[in-house]
Amino acid sequence: MLQSLSSALQLMRYFTSTQPAWGVRELARESGTHHAVVQRVLATFAAEGYLVQDAAGRYTLGLRWFEMGEIVRHVVSPTQAVEPILQHLARESGETVFLTLIDGNEGLCLDIVHSDQQLRFSIEEGQRFALHAGSHGKAILAFLPPEQREGICANAARTDARVDLAVLDGQLAQIRNQGWAYTREESAAGVAGLAVPVWSRTRQVVGSIAISGPVQRLDEAAIPRLLAPLQLAQPKIEGVVGLLR
Known part of the structure; x- marks a missing residue:
């Protein structure tokens, strides 16, 4: 049954x-x-x-x-607490900001605040994505338990011809070392992203917060300017989301 x-x-x-x-x-x-x-x-x-x-x-x-989704949204995603943090981060960065939670071996966009810019990254609430491409996925993947991480990476190498396991492992090691992820044109052409992991109260990675935008605006020179407010938002988001996991 x-x-x-x-x-x-x-x-x-x-x-x-x-x-x-x-x-x-x-x-x-x-x-x-x-x-x-x-x-x-x-x-x-x-x-x-x-x-x-x-x-x-x-x-x-x-x-x-x-x-049922509306019930989950109110119970699992306390919007009143999360959205003001994302809105503040979006205003400060000038880019699209979104919160992802891990669901199985995938990422799930839980909440998003779009940029006011005409040219912006497009992702929607409820959208799922693989964890091996894009800062929003890699900021989660890098900190998963080794067995789960290796399984996801191996599956990505089987299903995505662009994945080089040695390169991916090196990238994830660097993310673990520095505590944040930056990628260019991995999840979408012309798009760059900067993300930090979201931790539970038991120090398990449960998601990520990401800033995404066109590579012209979100280049490597912009990382220091954007990383500081992103890291300030990190514990605030964890204070809400981290308690749910």
């Missing part, structure tokens, strides 16, 4: 912002699950309001997830 529930929930992970709709056979091929099983799972979720089927027979997420 629990295994069937786990398998059903794993299918829900395939519904993302970049792939919000799935047909039964399409999802079966992608997930490697028998189409009859996928059909039963999707039909069950649709009957309970968690999925909606369109005229073409494809399924998209239903409003039940939105309702």
